Amino acid sequence: MNLFRKGIIVALAIFVFPLLLFAQQDLVDKKQRADSLYESFQEEEALKLYRDILEEEPKNYKSLWRGSFLYSRVGNRLSDEDDQKEYFNHGIDLAERALQVDSTDAQSHFVMSVAMGRKALISGARDRVAASRSIKKHVDKALKYDENHAGAWHVLGRWHFKVVNLSWVERAAANTLFGGIPGDASNQKAADAIQKAIDFNDNNILYYYDLAKVYEEMGQDQQAVETCERAVELKSRTPDDPMLKEQCRKLIYDLQ
Structure with a gap:
């Protein structure tokens, strides 16, 4: 291997490879930040x-x-x-x-x-x-x-x-x-399927609201009210949750 080729390899080792490693680490960091934001509903x-x-x-x-x-x-x-x-x-x-x-x-x-x-x-x-x-x-x-x-x-x-x-x-x-x-x-x-969704994730306010709307359509007002009451007691997590709670409160008011 001549001196020119050796020089190219040394230059790559000194300048290029660190840049590649930096880019790789930057991508790893982006993935971690994205997942953290996703899981905290900063959508x-x-x-x-x-x-x-x-x-x-x-x-x-x-x-x-x-x-x-x-x-x-x-x-x-x-x-x-x-x-x-x-x-x-x-x-x-x-x-x-x-x-x-x-x-x-x-x-x-x-x-x-x-x-x-x-x-x-x-x-x-x-x-x-x-x-x-x-x-x-x-x-x-x-x-x-x-x-x-x-x-x-x-x-x-x-x-x-x-x-x-x-x-x-x-x-x-x-x-x-x-x-x-x-x-x-x-x-x-519809009610059975959404109830299964709640069984597997009982913190999603949207599931409760949608289940309550199904109960309302079925004429089961008391179940709709009880479902909404459970929803408004949950902690708000997503940007949609405060609005969904208000809709639940309105449905409770309308049905009582």
Whole structure:
């Protein structure tokens, strides 16, 4: 090896390798900060970091599914419908990428069902009905891979509730365009599924509120009130919890 090549190797060792190690450590630090923010429900900040991580590691599975979930959650708080749709589309895109990385894990299917469900709520009747079939497929797969997944049970409960209470326009679209809605949805199945979500995660205020709304629809006002009373006693954790507690208090007032 001549002196010139030796000089190049020495230069790489002195200048380049430390930079690579620094970049690696920086990425590790970003992942740790993102996970910490995610777990403490600082969702907008966590989303920014997961996006940064995906710039460096496009196939990082955790960043893909968590990024998708956060796009759905943060987007749901936006006031402008076009902005919401943009966020939900980003959520669907990251969920699709997560499925490409691992389609046998519950999380990739779960976040796809969430993103599609959020987008369906601000779409027209035909698109809502079309989405309901895919939502059901993905939530069923999520529960196939993890039968204790609280979030997936909640989505399944919401699916039953939304489907059984479709408007006549949505039912007509389902029958005409898609041969009906798959599955035998019912309010009781909605209540049972959301109760399972609470069994697996009893600190999520949204689960209690959605269960109370199902009970209200079923005419079981006392159970709806008791469910809301449990919700308002819980500690607020997410940015949505104070509003959800107010909605629970209002439902209690309306039903008593």
